[in-house]
Amino acid sequence: MFRLKIAAGALAAGAMTALMAASPALAESTVLTNVTVIDGTGAAPQPDSAIVMTDGKIAYVGAMSGLKAPEGAKTIDLSGKYVMPGIIDSHVHVGIMHDVTQDIKYYTGKNVVDDLTQYARYGVTAVQILGTDKDMIFGIRNHERAGRPHYARLFTAGQGIVYKGGYGGVYGLNNPVATPEEARKAVDEQAAKGVNFIKLWMDDERDTIPVKMPYNVSAAVIDEAHKKGLRAVAHVFYLKDAKELVRQGIDGFAHMVRDQPVDKELLDMMKAKGVWMVSSTLSREMAYSLAVMPWLNDPFFTRGVTPGTLEALKSPAREKQIILGDTMFPGLPYKKKVFYDMDRTLFQAMENYEAMAEAGVKMGMGTDSGPNGRFPGFNAHEEMYLEVLAGRTPMQAIMSATSENAKWLKDPMIGTIADGKWADLLVLDKDPLKDIRNTETINSVYIAGNSIPTVWEACRDRPEESCQKRPDNVPDMPY
Ligand SMILES: [Zn+2]
Numbered sequence: 137m138f139r140l141k142i143a144a145g146a147l148a149a150g151a152m153t154a155l156m157a158a159s160p161a162l163a164e165s166t167v168l169t170n171v172t173v174i175d176g177t178g179a180a181p182q183p184d185s186a187i188v189m190t191d192g193k194i195a196y197v198g199a200m201s202g203l204k205a206p207e208g209a210k211t212i213d214l215s216g217k218y219v220m221p222g223i224i225d226s227h228v229h230v231g232i233m234h235d236v237t238q239d240i241k242y243y244t245g246k247n248v249v250d251d252l253t254q255y256a257r258y259g260v261t262a263v264q265i266l267g268t269d270k271d272m273i274f275g276i277r278n279h280e281r282a283g284r285p286h287y288a289r290l291f292t293a294g295q296g297i298v299y300k301g302g303y304g305g306v307y308g309l310n311n312p313v314a315t316p317e318e319a320r321k322a323v324d325e326q327a328a329k330g331v332n333f334i335k336l337w338m339d340d341e342r343d344t345i346p347v348k349m350p351y352n353v354s355a356a357v358i359d360e361a362h363k364k365g366l367r368a369v370a371h372v373f374y375l376k377d378a379k380e381l382v383r384q385g386i387d388g389f390a391h392m393v394r395d396q397p398v399d400k401e402l403l404d405m406m407k408a409k410g411v412w413m414v415s416s417t418l419s420r421e422m423a424y425s426l427a428v429m430p431w432l433n434d435p436f437f438t439r440g441v442t443p444g445t446l447e448a449l450k451s452p453a454r455e456k457q458i459i460l461g462d463t464m465f466p467g468l469p470y471k472k473k474v475f476y477d478m479d480r481t482l483f484q485a486m487e488n489y490e491a492m493a494e495a496g497v498k499m500g501m502g503t504d505s506g507p508n509g510r511f512p513g514f515n516a517h518e519e520m521y522l523e524v525l526a527g528r529t530p531m532q533a534i535m536s537a538t539s540e541n542a543k544w545l546k547d548p549m550i551g552t553i554a555d556g557k558w559a560d561l562l563v564l565d566k567d568p569l570k571d572i573r574n575t576e577t578i579n580s581v582y583i584a585g586n587s588i589p590t591v592w593e594a595c596r597d598r599p600e601e602s603c604q605k606r607p608d609n610v611p612d613m614p615y
Pocket of ligand 1: 227266504
């Protein structure tokens, strides 16, 4: 016993000496040179720039002429390439899918991390998960916060608040509430677990669900969240509900208003109260409106989904079901037609997106990816593209996805490329300001300075050799 103690002590002392002697060289630095920097703030792109990443953080960003590369740093020449902050997706769900089947039984640590890894491969370096997490998420989040992660950073709303018998959540996970008192208790439980936000659902899926969260329950959720120092985010569909939620003090919306055009009253209230359009989820509405997804042969898509997903999406049976069929949702006692009238919903969402952005409402970027038909990482690129189609400039779409989303998350360490921030970066072969589709030309991804294998380098759930290769050009989509 005594001998062992001595040995352990000697070892510790030896290690300490080695550590001390080596400490000046322990800093790990990578230098990116000759790159055009789009820093996420909206500032003009800066060509001929350099970035120094030291121990995961940005130690220098500026002109090549001012670069003092740390001794022993690894240098990567990025001539002709562009770098922007890693994308932040402020509305996702993770770990709930196996191929195209959604079930909370699939929620394992491995499945969660696989999804977060997939986001990272697409250059999405942080996500906000809105209301469908098991408690193990806090351990994963805390582990990430303690070091330099190799997958997307996560923010979580834990288990969001669902009204009993109403829309929302994942069957078997969320614990529905029936009264304002139960709602307050549910919020308190989430707050005690350490959630970043409180999520609530107020919808009846186009009048197909007989009940919807009543206003006295949503008021209790919002009020209790604020008492606990948390902000509340709402799933909405109807203009009328959006207005009432703003009056009640909601902090952000997780979807666009989709039943009719937004009006001046809502826009004025949102601006006056600083309410965020956190995630417009245009790519979600589009996914619902497509019987045949136009990207089923696009390697940017196929490489990022499981073989089982690809097979199911390509099946003629699915096409027929979407065009003709009713869909049985887990947990609902009846079937409903979900795809009916979705095109109109997408166009209404896009029109309202542009109206809100034009009016000066604070706009984040979020996809609602994760559930069936909406794909981790891939959808973020679709979302930015749809934002541009709706009327934004590529620069505005990039700002929403980076600096603006970081402001919403209140995380000063991410969202822009600046001294002292985490080196969460997306390097592109082509200029995203010229064509937002160029965000697909992913050259490399860094999270806290860690190089992450990109979607062009790693294929989900199968060996690289069995995957489609990277094309020379970004394919044109028929929309
Ligand atoms: Zn969602």
